[in-house]
Amino acid sequence: MGSPIPEKVRKRRAISENPTASQSSSEGDFDAVVEEIQAEARRRRESGEYPAAFERELDALFEDLVPERLREHDFEAVLDRAERASLIDLHAPVDDERRAYAQVKRGVQKLILWYMDYVVRQLATFAASTTRAVRLLGNRVEAIDERQTALARRLPEVGDVGDLLPRDHHTVESWSDGAVALLSGVSGRILHAEAGDGGVVKRLLDAGADAYGVDPEAAEDSLELRAQGALEHLGVVGEGALGGLLLSGITDRAPTEAKIRLAQVAGEVLAPGGRVVLLGNDPEHWAERVPAALADLAPGRPFHADTWRLLLERSGFDGVDVRTGPETGTYLVTATRG
Amino acid sequence: MPAPAAVHQFVSSFVPRDAVSMHALGVRGLLRDLGFDSEIFVKESRAEMVRESRFYRSFDPTGPAVLVYQAATGSAMADFLGARREPLVVNYHNLTPPQFFAAWEPHTAVELDVGRRQIADLAPRADLAVAVSAFNESDLHGLGYDPARTTVAPVLIDPAxxxxxxxxxxxxxxxxxxxxxxxxxxxxxxxxxxxxxxxxxxxxxxxxxxxxxxxxxxxxxxxxxxxxxxxxxxxxxxxxxxxxxxxxxxxxxxxxxxxxxxxxxxxxxxxxxxxxxxxxxxxxxxxxxxxxxxxxxxxxxxxxxxxxxxxxxxxxxxxxxxxxxxxxxxxxxxxxxxxxxDFALDRARARFAEALRPVLEGVPV
Missing domain, CATH: 3.40.50.2000 (Glycogen Phosphorylase B;)
Structure with a gap:
């Protein structure tokens, strides 16, 4: 049933019948408006009106509501489904509203039952054997998983000695101005690993950047600061997913192999044009500062700044710049992903 | 190809206010105006649409005919048409890629997958495929349709x-x-x-x-x-x-x-x-x-x-x-x-008639 045109619609019609407005409208005009809208969204983000964590929270909220996603990755559930599917029903439905059709179907079924039975038995045996083999393989992978977890639990005992070293907050504090200045203008997400209490991340967020941090000793586990090891986290960051990367702490403490890998991973996770900023201690200065026994037992020692320069250049970085702080015995190395 | 006397359409689900069903009615009007015998054959239809359609299994042409399949979903009708010998036009309205449903309704994803395979299976059989958008035409190419035998024509929807x-x-x-x-x-x-x-x-x-x-x-x-x-x-x-x-x-x-x-x-x-x-x-x-x-x-x-x-x-x-x-x-x-x-019915009808011209050779359109 119809009704008089409401006020809102009447207004719209009056507007649409304005010939001047019609002449001024064009596709290009809307492209410019879209650009203004994008600029507005950027400006609001940069001013902090629109916290970077807000969109991530919305995404996370919805992800939690997707029903099958988790089950799709659950090995047991997938295997159960495969096992159920491996049961092949030999008796196809023969019912039909048309009696003659139903009789024909029954006749055909009876006629070929011996043949179907022979084929189906083989198919079912094959399917059951395959799922059984996959289950056995799954059990073996699980056993390897358990052994690896047990081994990993033992390995930190070596690392624990390194952990006796006091956490070096001084280096990050002394270079935080420089790091924020170098990173706040980059395009894309910025990761600080290890982020300590998240002080630099907060400064970057305040500057309008889309930043987050990871630290194995993070007091809280939030979207801005996650309780996770640097290498562990970098291992799951997508290729080219970051615009900026600030590395500290791990750059001194990690064993040599891990530090070499760290430079390689930095080259992988940064998008072309992305910037890495690496903070470290001069090894001689570090050795003087740290008690000899702890220095000897530490799994890793700091690199010279020039070592990082070499590693970063080998990992595809350009324009490596080293800044040293003679008073503090620390340095900042920055480079751009080529 | 001899000029056909009839161009019939096949629509899996024929329901009121549905865009594909309304389009099929528009196409039937166009074909009849062009002088063809034209009916709509359906797999299922709502009560109010029954008079406008016939059950597809009852299709029994008496002379040369072109078949137009309104492809918008998986359907046994596709297999039925694939087994026939008349010239075939696939009018493609798009099928949602199954991955969108995989996490939500796995059975729907399977149905969509089957539907897309059915449309792909019709590729070698189709004399012409008419997509309702260039995006859909590109999708058809991905399903194996020969770009030389695809074209684009908008849906025939009376703005009224x-x-x-x-x-x-x-x-x-x-x-x-x-x-x-x-x-x-x-x-x-x-x-x-x-x-x-x-x-x-x-x-x-x-x-x-x-x-x-x-x-x-x-x-x-x-x-x-x-x-x-x-x-x-x-x-x-x-x-x-x-x-x-x-x-x-x-x-x-x-x-x-x-x-x-x-x-x-x-x-x-x-x-x-x-x-x-x-x-x-x-x-x-x-x-x-x-x-x-x-x-x-x-x-x-x-x-x-x-x-x-x-x-x-x-x-x-x-x-x-x-x-x-x-x-x-x-x-x-x-x-x-x-x-x-741009979607005015007279313009859309002209474009659709032009799109069908290759399979209606000899007939003024």
Whole structure:
């Protein structure tokens, strides 16, 4: 049933019948408006009106509501489904509203039952054997998983000695101005690993950047600061997913192999044009500062700044710049992903 | 190829107000006007459409005929047509890629997969494939159709059928519940590929950044109960129950009330083969904000704000801009009305007839 045109619609019609407005409208005009809208969204983000964590929270909220996603990755559930599917029903439905059709179907079924039975038995045996083999393989992978977890639990005992070293907050504090200045203008997400209490991340967020941090000793586990090891986290960051990367702490403490890998991973996770900023201690200065026994037992020692320069250049970085702080015995190395 | 005396269509599901069914009626009218014998054969139809159609298994042509398959879903009809010998035209309306449903309704994903395979299986058999958008034509090429035998022609929808009368009770209710922000409308099935969850996120951003109490009205029946539940969950988690209405399936007049009270039509779909509701919004003078995915840029053709990304901040900024910029709204409405003229029935009929010409050789079109 119809009704008089409401006020809102009447207004719209009056507007649409304005010939001047019609002449001024064009596709290009809307492209410019879209650009203004994008600029507005950027400006609001940069001013902090629109916290970077807000969109991530919305995404996370919805992800939690997707029903099958988790089950799709659950090995047991997938295997159960495969096992159920491996049961092949030999008796196809023969019912039909048309009696003659139903009789024909029954006749055909009876006629070929011996043949179907022979084929189906083989198919079912094959399917059951395959799922059984996959289950056995799954059990073996699980056993390897358990052994690896047990081994990993033992390995930190070596690392624990390194952990006796006091956490070096001084280096990050002394270079935080420089790091924020170098990173706040980059395009894309910025990761600080290890982020300590998240002080630099907060400064970057305040500057309008889309930043987050990871630290194995993070007091809280939030979207801005996650309780996770640097290498562990970098291992799951997508290729080219970051615009900026600030590395500290791990750059001194990690064993040599891990530090070499760290430079390689930095080259992988940064998008072309992305910037890495690496903070470290001069090894001689570090050795003087740290008690000899702890220095000897530490799994890793700091690199010279020039070592990082070499590693970063080998990992595809350009324009490596080293800044040293003679008073503090620390340095900042920055480079751009080529 | 001898000139056929008849061109018959095959539509799996023939229901009132459905875009594909309405298109099939339009095509039948065109074919009859061109002098062909033309009937619509269906697998299933609603009671009110029975007189307009025949059961496809009863198809028994008496002379040369061309068959036109309105492909929009998986159907046993595709296998039936694949086994026949008459010249075949596939009129492709698009099938949602199954991955959109895999996490939500695995059985639907399987059905969609089967449907796409059926359409792919018809590729070597089809003399011509007519897609309703260039996006769909490209999809056909991906399904194995020879680009030399595909073309594009828009849906035949009489603009008069886009008009919705206004149900006064619904209009009064919607106006009373107007809130103090824009009323945002989207019309389409509740489906993962239509990404209504992104509309809820954008609404959350609109509330967070611009304040007020905007309304989001989602009109359309759910095609995934799980997705609908998740959508409700997202709304509840953000405390937006008062702002969001999941209207479900509505009558024409109720839809008219929604269009009449909407300040902006917003489409953030990840996959659309054409999107008829965009034309409805243009017809009802509702300015459009849309995400540039699938056939949307093509259907819109500049008659709306086309966003290259749909993060909540950008969409919220676009919605706020349209709601507060009277001059922009005016230009969007004018552009929409002008774009609608491109789909005028006489033009669309001429384009469709031209598209069919290769299989109707010898017949003046």
């Amino acid at each position: 059928t886009l008009h919705r009368e206004v149900d006064p009770a619904t209009r009064d209710r919607l106006e009373a519940d107007g809130g103090d922000g824009p009323a945002i409308l989207f019309v389409g099935r509740l489906a993962p590929n239509k990404a209504q969850h992104d509309l809820v996120k954008a609404l959350a951003a609109l509330v967070e950044v611009y304040g007020g109490s905007p309304r989001l009205r989602l009109v359309g029946a759910p095609s995934s109960p799980r997705y609908q539940r998740a959508l409700r969950g997202l709304v509840a988690a953000r405390g937006l129950e008062a702002n969001v209405e999941l209207a479900g399936s509505v009558t024409d007049a109720e839809a008219g009330a929604h269009y009449a009270t909407a300040d902006v039509f917003c489409c953030l779909s990840d996959h659309e083969g054409f999107c008829v509701p965009l034309l409805e919004a243009m017809h009802h003078g509702v300015p459009i904000v849309a995400y540039a995915a699938g056939a949307i840029p093509e259907t819109l053709a500049g008659a709306g704000l086309l966003l290259p990304e749909k993060d909540p901040a950008t969409v919220a900024a676009a919605l706020h801009r349209v709601a507060t910029d009277a001059s922009l709204r005016e230009r969007l409405v004018v552009a929409g009305r002008r774009r609608l003229q």
